[in-house]
Amino acid sequence: GCGGSGGGSGSGGGDGSITMGFSQVGAESGWRTANTKSVQEAAKAAGITLKFSDAQQKQENQIKAIRSYIQQKVDVIAFSPVVESGWDTVLKEAKNAKIPVILTDRAVDSKDTSLYKTFLGSDFVEEGRKAGKWLVEQYKDAKDPVNIVELQGTTGSAPANDRKAGFQEVIGADPKFKIIASQTGDFTRAKGKEVMEAFLKANPDIDVLYAHNDDMGLGAIEAIEGAGKVPGKDIKIITVDAVHDGMQALADGKINYIVECSPLLGPQLMDLAKKVVKNESVQARVVTEETTFTQEQAKTALPDRKY
Numbered sequence: 001g002c003g004g005s006g007g008g009s010g011s012g013g014g015d016g017s018i019t020m021g022f023s024q025v026g027a028e029s030g031w032r033t034a035n036t037k038s039v040q041e042a043a044k045a046a047g048i049t050l051k052f053s054d055a056q057q058k059q060e061n062q063i064k065a066i067r068s069y070i071q072q073k074v075d076v077i078a079f080s081p082v083v084e085s086g087w088d089t090v091l092k093e094a095k096n097a098k099i100p101v102i103l104t105d106r107a108v109d110s111k112d113t114s115l116y117k118t119f120l121g122s123d124f125v126e127e128g129r130k131a132g133k134w135l136v137e138q139y140k141d142a143k144d145p146v147n148i149v150e151l152q153g154t155t156g157s158a159p160a161n162d163r164k165a166g167f168q169e170v171i172g173a174d175p176k177f178k179i180i181a182s183q184t185g186d187f188t189r190a191k192g193k194e195v196m197e198a199f200l201k202a203n204p205d206i207d208v209l210y211a212h213n214d215d216m217g218l219g220a221i222e223a224i225e226g227a228g229k230v231p232g233k234d235i236k237i238i239t240v241d242a243v244h245d246g247m248q249a250l251a252d253g254k255i256n257y258i259v260e261c262s263p264l265l266g267p268q269l270m271d272l273a274k275k276v277v278k279n280e281s282v283q284a285r286v287v288t289e290e291t292t293f294t295q296e297q298a299k300t301a302l303p304d305r306k307y
C-alpha cells in the first residue's frame, strides 16, 4: 500500500486527505488498462491516496481486497465487480465499518441498495441496443436469414448480461436475425480467437459477429483470417468499447461498427469520493457519456483518441 492512515468513518485522514481502496477486475483488455490509468491519474490529480489491487478477474480476490481495505480503515472503497452476484456479505461488512462504497464500471445485483452510495458507469443494455439498431438498419432490405454468432463477455458480469439483453431486445423483433451460436470469450483476445475458431468450424455460413468487447473482436479477426475469410466483408463485425486497437481495425475495414464504452471514469469517481466521504448526497446512478463509430468516423476520430 502507499501509506495514508485513512479515517475510516471520519472525514478523511488526519491531514484532511482521503484514502481510497480500489479493487480492479484485472488487466484483461485494453479497456481495463485505460480504466486503471484513468483511476490512478485522477486520484493523483485529486490528492487522494489510492490503495489499488488487481483481482486477475477473480471475485474471491476482490472480496479479499475489500476486506483488507476495511481492516486498514480507508475512507472510501470503490470497485468494479467482476460479476453481478455474491457481494452482499462483504458490502455489509463495509457498511458496518461505516466505510462508503462506490460501484464503478460494473454493477452488483444486491437488492439492498443501501450497501453502496452510487453506481458510476455505462448503460450496458443501451450499448447492446445500439449494436442491434445498427445491424437492423444494415439488413433492413435483406429477405434471407442473417446468421449471427456472439462472443459474450465474462459469464455473470453486468456488461455481458446487459449487452446480450439489449442486442436481443432489438434484433428479436425480426425473425430473420438468428443467433446461431453464443459463448463467452471472457473479454480477452486469446479466448475470443479460440471460440471464434470453434464457431467457424461448426458454422460454414456466418454473416455477422457481435462481440461484447473490441479485444474479443480482434481475436476473432485473427481466427476469421486464419480460416481464409475477410473480416468486415465476408463476416460483418460489431464490437463494444472503441479502444485504440479496435478503432484502428474499424478504420482499416476489418470491423464494421463500434459502440463506445468510455473507460475514463477516474475524474468523476474522485469527485464522488470527496462527496461521499463528507456525507454529501450524490446521485444513485451516474451514467457515462458515450457514442458510436462507423468506419469513416473512426478514421476522423483516431488521431485525437486518448486511449
Ligand code: GZL
Binding pocket: 028, 029, 030, 031, 032, 105, 106, 121, 122, 159, 187, 212, 213, 214, 215, 240, 241, 261
Ligand atoms: C465495460 C467493462 C468491460 C469492457 C471490457 O464497462 O466492464 O470489461 O467492455 C472490459 O473490455 O474487460
